[in-house]
Amino acid sequence: MTRKQRRLLAVVAGLSLFGASVAMVLAAFSSDLVFFYSPSGLIARDIAPGHRIRIGGIVERHTVVREDDGKTVAFRITDGKTNIAVTYTGILPDLFREGQGVVAEGELLPDGIFAASTILAKHDAKYMPPEVAEELKKTGHWTEGSVPAGRPYVMPAAVR
Amino acid sequence: MPMLTRLANPARFMRASSTALPWLGALATGVIAVGLVWGLVFAPPDYQQGESVRIMFVHVPSAWMAMSAYLFIAVASGVALVWRHPLADIAAQAAAPVGAGFTAVCLASGSLWGRPMWGAWWVWDARLTSVLVLFFLYLGYIALVNAFDDRTRGARAGSLLALVGVVNLPIIKFSVDWWNTLHQPASVLRLGAPTIALSMLLPLLVMALGFMLLFGWLVLLRMRAALNERKAHALRLYGQLAAGEPRLPMAPPVADVAARAALR
Numbered sequence: 001m002t003r004k005q006r007r008l009l010a011v012v013a014g015l016s017l018f019g020a021s022v023a024m025v026l027a028a029f030s031s032d033l034v035f036f037y038s039p040s041g042l043i044a045r046d047i048a049p050g051h052r053i054r055i056g057g058i059v060e061r062h063t064v065v066r067e068d069d070g071k072t073v074a075f076r077i078t079d080g081k082t083n084i085a086v087t088y089t090g091i092l093p094d095l096f097r098e099g100q101g102v103v104a105e106g107e108l109l110p111d112g113i114f115a116a117s118t119i120l121a122k123h124d125a126k127y128m129p130p131e132v133a134e135e136l137k138k139t140g141h142w143t144e145g146s147v148p149a150g151r152p153y154v155m156p157a158a159v160r
Numbered sequence: 161m162p163m164l165t166r167l168a169n170p171a172r173f174m175r176a177s178s179t180a181l182p183w184l185g186a187l188a189t190g191v192i193a194v195g196l197v198w199g200l201v202f203a204p205p206d207y208q209q210g211e212s213v214r215i216m217f218v219h220v221p222s223a224w225m226a227m228s229a230y231l232f233i234a235v236a237s238g239v240a241l242v243w244r245h246p247l248a249d250i251a252a253q254a255a256a257p258v259g260a261g262f263t264a265v266c267l268a269s270g271s272l273w274g275r276p277m278w279g280a281w282w283v284w285d286a287r288l289t290s291v292l293v294l295f296f297l298y299l300g301y302i303a304l305v306n307a308f309d310d311r312t313r314g315a316r317a318g319s320l321l322a323l324v325g326v327v328n329l330p331i332i333k334f335s336v337d338w339w340n341t342l343h344q345p346a347s348v349l350r351l352g353a354p355t356i357a358l359s360m361l362l363p364l365l366v367m368a369l370g371f372m373l374l375f376g377w378l379v380l381l382r383m384r385a386a387l388n389e390r391k392a393h394a395l396r397l398y399g400q401l402a403a404g405e406p407r408l409p410m411a412p413p414v415a416d417v418a419a420r421a422a423l424r
Contacts, residue, residue, distance in 0.1 A: 008242045015323060022327045026338075034340040035285035056340060093279030095208060103342055120278045125347040127213060128357040129204030 036103045039082035039153050046156050049108045055084065056103040056122060060149050064098055076149070077102060077114075084153035088116040095121035112155045168245050170387055177380045184377040192370035198363035206360075212276050213360070219269040220348075221368040222262045225375055226294060227329055229259030232379075233301070234326040237319035247383070249315040252322060253305055254382035258375055260298035267295060278342060286335035287343035290328060297325040 001009075026033070036056035037045060047053055060076040060083055067073070072089045075098075086104050096102060101122030106115045199217030206213035233252045240248035270288070271281045282288065301318050308314030336345040347356045354361055 004242060011238055011241055011323065015326070018324060019327050022331075026331070030339070033286055033338075035283065035342055036340050038340070056342075093277070095277050096279075100208075118279075120280055120283065120342055122342055123208065123277055123344045125344045125350075125355045127206050127209075127216070127347060127355070127360050129359060130207040131204075132357055133207035 038079040039077060039084040039150070040079050042084065042108075042153065043082065043156060047108065049110045049155075052105070052107055054103055054105045055086075055114060056101065057083075059096070059098050059100055059102050061098050077104065078148075078150050080148050081150045082153050083150050084114050085112075086114045086116050088119050090117075090119070092119055093121040095123060100124075108155065110155075112153055168247050170246060173247060174384065174387060177384055181377070181380055181384070184373060184380065188370060188373035188377045191366060191373055195363055195367035195370045199367060203360050203363050204357070209277060212273065215269055215273040216360075217364060217367050219266060219273055220364060221371040222266040222269065223291070224368055225371045226259060226263040226266050226291070227332060228372075229255050229262060229375060230294060230297070230322075230325070231329060233259065233322045237322040240315065241319045241323070249319070250383050250386050251379065252319065253315070254379050254386055255375075256298055256302050256305070258378045258382070260295065260302065262371070262375070263291065263295040263298060267291060280342075283342050285341040285343055286339045287332065287341045290332045290335050293328055294325075294332060297321070297328060301325070 031045075034041075036054035037047070038057055039055060042053075042055060055077060057077040057079040060078045063074075063076040065074045072087065073092065074085065074087045076083045076085050078084075086106075088104065088106075096119060101124060103120040103122055104114060104116035105118040105120070109115050195217065200214050203214070203217070205211050233255050236248045236252035236255070239245050240252065270291075274283070275281050301321050304321055305314045305318035308317065333346075333349075335341060336343055348354045348361065348364070356364070
């Protein structure tokens with residue numbers, strides 16, 4: 001084996017070992033690396049009221065209700081299997097709308113409602129001109145926001 | 161490959177790059193100008209984001225270049241470590257500030273885009289955080305390379321850091337698939353057809369080509385500057401030696417392979 005081959009072997013072996021160890025660390029911490037929990041994931045994680053967390057999903061259709069004070073808004077976030085009621089007081093981002101992705105930061109109240117202090121709009125990976133979107137809606141090829149509502153979130157008895 | 165090895169000779173590289181440089185510069189300027197006008201004026205607004213979507217034409221190509229430039233540095237560093245090509249270190253070091261610049265543009269434009277669309281300048285999700293790590297890797301690489309008095313030792317340490325940091329590239333690329341993130345998943349470089357209308361994809365690809373040419377132009381320019389600097393350094397040392405100056409310079413010229421090769 002020449003010196004060049006030995007150096008090549010050292011670089012390749014070192015990189016593979018390092019890459020493998022990083023992959024293992026990331027896999028081990030995978031559930032802590034999420035930016036938000038889905039409503040279904042919330043049930044699986046047994047999160048107690050009062051903990052500051054983020055939840056994300058789709059704003060369920062026809063659930064957005066504005067209170068009389070003009071600042072408070074209530075809606076439901078769904079991931080298709082579970083939905084959770086959210087209340088929020090403040091200014092909503094421009095992209096917030098029914099059928100669109102959203103991330104809410106706040107805490108669970110003891111009655112299972114999520115009190116959000118920050119609302120972030122999540123954008124999907126679709127880009128198109130308005131005319132194309134209109135055309136798709138007209139021809140019935142529009143699938144966005146047609147996520148099933150799912151079952152309402154019930155706080156697990158263990159954390160209540 | 162034979163062409164690449166031929167160009168690995170510094171003297172031949174200087175001749176070839178001096179011909180290519182003005183063409184690359186003119187081409188990069190032209191393509192970016194076309195892409196900007198196309199993207200900012202003629203491309204349609206988005207059905208959800210309206211006119212804000214035009215930030216994409218700067219943000220996405222700079223993000224691609226931020227990652228490509230790092231890959232370039234990592235490959236050049238690997239070649240430098242294994243085959244000790246005199247130009248590989250110079251290429252890696254020439255690309256680092258350019259890549260850091262693209263990363264800074266990507267972070268800044270993304271922040272400007274996030275504020276109106278998401279409602280936040282910055283969030284600590286996996287995509288944004290891993291790109292910030294990429295930016296720090298660039299800065300760390302530049303600092304490490306320049307931290308040694310002996311240029312070859314600095315280059316060796318930098319090469320190792322560049323290779324170690326390459327694990328961050330798949331993390332950036334797949335962060336939006338592996339974890340929940342606020343950042344949207346890929347629209348162009350994904351399995352299946354792009355989820356972006358052709359009228360927006362075309363100017364985006366033109367901008368990407370323009371940024372690629374810009375990268376090539378800047379890297380060649382910086383490589384030539386680095387080679388000229390080493391040549392001047394070596395000439396000064398030989399001049400001092402020829403004049404019979406007793407004091408030897410800090411870095412002996414024999415250690416500098418590139419400078420010796422450039423003198424031939």
